Amino acid sequence: MSRRSEAGVVIAGGGLAAQRCAETLRKRGFEAPVRIVCAEDEAPYDRPPLSKDVAAGTADGEAVRFRDADWYADNAVELILGRRAAGLDPDARELFLDDDTRLGWDELLIATGAAPRELPMLSGFANAFPLRTLADAGRLRAALAGGSHLVIVGAGFIGQEVAATARRQGVEVTIVEALDVPLAGILGERVGRWIVDLHRDEGVRVLTGAMLESAAGNGRVEELTLAGGEKLECDAVVVGVGVAPAAAWVAGSGLDPAGIATDYAGRTGLPHVYAAGDVSRPFDPRLFDHVRTEHWDAASRQGVAAGAAMLGETPRPPALPSFWSDQYGLRIQYVGHAEGADEIRVCGEPGERDFHVLYQCAGTPVAALTVDRPRELAAMRRLIESSYEGDAVATETYETPTNAPEEAMP
Ligand SMILES: Cc1cc2nc3c(=O)[nH]c(=O)nc-3n(C[C@H](O)[C@H](O)[C@H](O)COP(=O)(O)OP(=O)(O)OC[C@H]3O[C@@H](n4cnc5c(N)ncnc54)[C@H](O)[C@@H]3O)c2cc1C
Incomplete structure (x- = not known):
């Protein structure tokens, strides 16, 4: 109308x-x-x-x-x-x-x-940037084309994808992640550890439980110092600490x-x-x-x-909400709400990069993650959807009668 x-x-x-x-x-x-x-x-x-x-x-x-x-x-x-x-x-x-x-x-x-959330200690350096816009991607492309040492702060999906792309370009990559196991709160410890292993197997240095303490350089970051004193030399830094x-x-x-x-x-x-x-x-x-x-x-x-x-x-x-991520030729897909899951079932071969994970809450499927199994996602989605069937799905609509069309076009 x-x-x-x-x-x-x-x-x-x-x-x-x-x-x-x-x-x-x-x-x-x-x-x-x-x-x-x-x-x-x-x-x-x-x-x-x-x-x-x-x-x-x-x-x-x-x-x-x-x-x-x-x-x-x-x-x-x-x-x-x-x-x-x-x-x-x-x-x-x-x-x-x-x-x-x-x-x-x-x-x-x-x-x-x-x-993108900022890290104040890195603002002002020309070679430290987030990845949200085409302009950011241009800076990243230039950094990767130069073949160099890239440090990625944050092991969320954006950081992981940048790491995967950079490794495919032959760039040396270090990920600095504050958590002991990235994404554990959302996807569970087992999946978080698998993600770390995936990147390590591809030659990424993944530092977990690692905090940035300071950045040094003249207009460009040349060296990062971690809490504990380790120093990382870098040519560019991608800041991927959420939005x-x-x-x-x-x-x-x-x-x-x-x-x-x-x-x-x-x-x-x-x-x-x-x-x-x-x-x-x-x-x-x-x-x-x-x-x-x-x-x-x-x-x-x-x-x-x-x-x-x-x-x-x-x-x-x-x-149901869903997302995908492409890394090292693998498609990782997720559907549902894993928050609050009390059981995680892994089916397949994580070591072979071919598996799915079913998240359950009180025996009911609430979310699924698939690795390199694109055909399974639809079935997983149906399984999870069906667990809500019969429940009254809550609705909330604001009273906005003034939003109704005032007049139909002729
Ligand atoms: C690098 C990258 C990779 C991604 N990969 C995946 C993926 O593989 N799978 C997946 O599911 N999701 C992925 N996402 C997430 C997905 O792209 C976003 O969820 C989606 O773009 C959100 O769309 P949006 O329209 O809400 O916001 P955006 O796409 O961010 O668009 C918002 C626009 O509004 C503009 N804007 C901001 N403030 C103002 C203002 N005050 N006035 C006017 N304009 C303003 C911004 O500049 C921007 O152009 C990725 C995101 C990024 C950044």
Whole structure:
């Protein structure tokens, strides 16, 4: 269903969730203006290839764009690039930009994603950077092409993928991880140890339970010192210590800058304001809570759901969250909620890099991880979904009758 309007939809943020929302609106016949405001100078692009093909030099910025320039022109989606959303007035239905422009909206989507957490001791060094944007990927590519010693701080999935890509380029890699077993709290100790072994087998030096104490160099980090005194020489440092919602700019609007709570249609507590993707905390009907995910699948689905909800549709409850990671030619996939699992069953040969892990809680499957078994994921998903069948799946929808379409397009 479409509606007639002057102001139309404004989307703050120009990544995956933003793109999916704009596509959904146009596909379903919405004819009013759609404007995407993005802090980056780039038209919307896909991030997963940044740590894989773009870092390896087998894909460039053009290859990762969701759509070419003609698509935006043909679909009348206006891109306002290089501009930041700086605030909003929900009563006046205005978005403030960093150049003092004000954009009026009928419906607003907040899709500003997440920003990498910083390590203050490394800020200011030209060769220490996170990996979130195409510009970051360009710096990483240059560092890898130089063949060098790369230090990665943090053994999360981004750090792991960078390590895998760098090793394939013949770069010497050290990972510095503060935890004794990376990702143990999410995936369990056994899987965390397997991840460490995988990288060590590929020639990565993985230092666990290791804390950075200081960084030295003249404009560029040349040497890192760990607590305990060990020194690491380096040519570049990738900081992969997690991300936080890029939502400081909503402070004072009534929304939470620590992650914007929504129902599963993306509606926030403010009429006409939606949020989707890494910036949001949608209500998860299985966990009875608002939960933030930082994965492609969720951002894509949430962007579509928000677009549909703007048109008055009620999306179905969300699928189980899932993600994938590609390392050393292996595809690692995960589905469900392993938090709170009290039993972990491993099936297959972890040493052969061919296995799956089923996470159970009180005998009920709640999550699964597969390694190099892409065909198993759908069956795992069905198994876990079926364990929720018969349970009342909780729903939470905000009372937002003013979001209903005011007028159908002729
Ligand atoms: C290197 C990398 C590899 C990844 N690999 C995988 C993977 O293999 N599998 C997987 O499931 N997930 C992966 N992800 C995660 C996935 O890409 C993200 O979950 C997804 O991009 C989130 O989409 P989003 O639209 O919410 O945010 P983003 O894609 O981050 O887009 C948000 C956009 O908003 C802009 N912005 C920020 N603040 C403002 C502001 N105030 N005003 C205007 N614009 C603003 C940002 O510059 C950005 O362009 C990866 C992420 C990265 C960074």
